[in-house]
Amino acid sequence: MSDQDPREPDAGPAADIASMEGRLELSAPADPETMELVHALLESLWVAHPDVLDVDRFRFETAVIEILANIVEHAYQLEPVDGERSPRRFEIGVAANADCLVATLGDNGLPMALDLSDVAMPEDDLAESGRGLALAVAALDDLHYERVGGRNQWTLLCRRAASA
Amino acid sequence: MSDQDPREPDAGPAADIASMEGRLELSAPADPETMELVHALLESLWVAHPDVLDVDRFRFETAVIEILANIVEHAYQLEPVDGERSPRRFEIGVAANADCLVATLGDNGLPMALDLSDVAMPEDDLAESGRGLALAVAALDDLHYERVGGRNQWTLLCRRAASA
C-alpha cells in the first residue's frame, strides 16, 4: 500500500532507479508473449544478486508480473483492435541494492481509473478475477502510481528481509 | 562486411531500428552474466516472428553474441579494475521485419582500434582466439561500426533467406 500521496510528485524510488548500479532496463511490445522475457530479466537480476532471499524474490516477481499483466490487459482495452499489431509498448526497469528491490513500469496506454488505496481481494472467494492489483499490493512494501506526460508510471518497492 | 563508408553518418539500419515495430531494447551491465539475458531477448524475438528460418536465427544470434562478447571483453580493458562493480553498461536493440533482422549495440567503452575491412580468421587453424569479429562478419550481410558522441555504435544486418 502506498504511504506516499499519489497526487504529489516525489523523489522516491521512481527517481532512484535510474542511478542504481546493475539495473536492467527493457523496452518491448506490451504483449502477453513478452512476459517470459520479463521473467528472464528477473532471473538475470537474481544471478547478479545471489544474496536476495527466496521470500523476497517470490513477492517481487509476483508484483512485477501482476502489474505488467494489468498493463497488457487493461491499459489498452478501449483502443481499436485491428489485425495488425499496433505499437503498444512498455518499459520496465529492475534493480536491487542491499536494502530493497525496486521496479519501475511505464506504458503509453490509457490512464488507470482506480484508487490504489481502495484495492482489496474480491469478497467472493470463488471470483475468477480481480485479484491482480490486490496481490501486488499485498506482496510489496510500496506501490506507487502516477500519470506523467500521457504515460502511466508504476513504482514497486520491496524492502528486503534481513537474512538469517 | 560493411558496404557503407564508416566515416560518413548514414540513414541505414542504425536509423531504422528505432521505428521498427516489435523491437526489443535492453540496457544492462556489460557483464558476461548478462549474455544469458540477451539469448532470452533473441528467443523472445523468435516467438514474435515464428516465420524466421533457423538458418537466419543461427547467424544472427552468432553475430549478436560475438559483438556483445567483444564489448564485454575488449571495450573496457584499459580501465582500472577495482573490487566494486563499475558502471559499465551496454544497450542492445533487436528487431525483425519481412526482409531482415537488425541489431544495434552501443556501449560507453573505449573506441575500437580495428578496421573492420581487415578482419579475417586467424592464419593458424589452432589459434585459440581472434575469431570473434571474423565470425560476426561471416555471419552477417552487413556489420557497421561508428564512434558517436563518445560511444561505440554497432549495427548488424542479416538479410533473411527466402523461405522454401
Next chain:
Amino acid sequence: MIEFKVETRDDGIGVVTPQGRLNMVAARRLKEVLGGLVGDGTSRIVVDMAETTFLDSSGLGALIGGLKSARQAGGDLRVARPTESVLNVFRLTNLDRVLRPRDSVESAFDE
C-alpha cells in the same frame, strides 16, 4: 514456457501437472485443459503443482474456474504439492482455505 502433463488414473481421477510458470499465457491453456477434462466426464481433478515454478492471479483464476466447473459436475478440484512460490501466492490471496494444498497426489481425494 509451460507444459501440461495430463493423465486419467484407473480410479477416474484426472491428474494435471503444470510444468513451468503458470502466468497469463499459461492460464488460458490451463483453463482449456481443465474444461476439457470436465467436459469429457472427468470431474475429480488433482492439479499437481510440484513443478509449477510461478503462479499469478490469472493462473489462480484458471484454478478457481476449474474448481467451480468440477463441482458443478458433481466432482471437485484439489491442488497437491505446491512449491514455496505457489504457496506464497495462496497465502497472500487468502486462497489457502479454498485451494487447501494436499501433501500428495495419490491421497488428494482421500478425505
Next chain:
Amino acid sequence: MIEFKVETRDDGIGVVTPQGRLNMVAARRLKEVLGGLVGDGTSRIVVDMAETTFLDSSGLGALIGGLKSARQAGGDLRVARPTESVLNVFRLTNLDRVLRPRDSVESAFDE
C-alpha cells in the same frame, strides 16, 4: 545456463557432453573440464555436442585448447553429433576440417 556431463569409459576415453549454450561464460568452464581430464591422464576425449544449442568463438577456443593439450599428451579430442547451430559455426570459421564432426560418440575414435 550450461551443464557439463563428464564420464570416462571402460576403454579410457573421456566423454564430455555440454548441455546448453557454449558461450563466453561456459567456455571458461569447458576449458577447466578438458584441462582436468588431460591432467588426470585421460588424453583421448570425445565432446558430444548433441545437446549444445549454441557455440561462439570462445567455446571454439576452449575446444581447440583442449584439442592441443590432448595431442600434447599423446591423445586427441574429437567432436561428435554437432547440432545444426554448432555445425554452422564450424563451417563459418572453416574449422570443420580441424574439428571434423563424427556421427557417433561410440565410433569417434574408430579411425
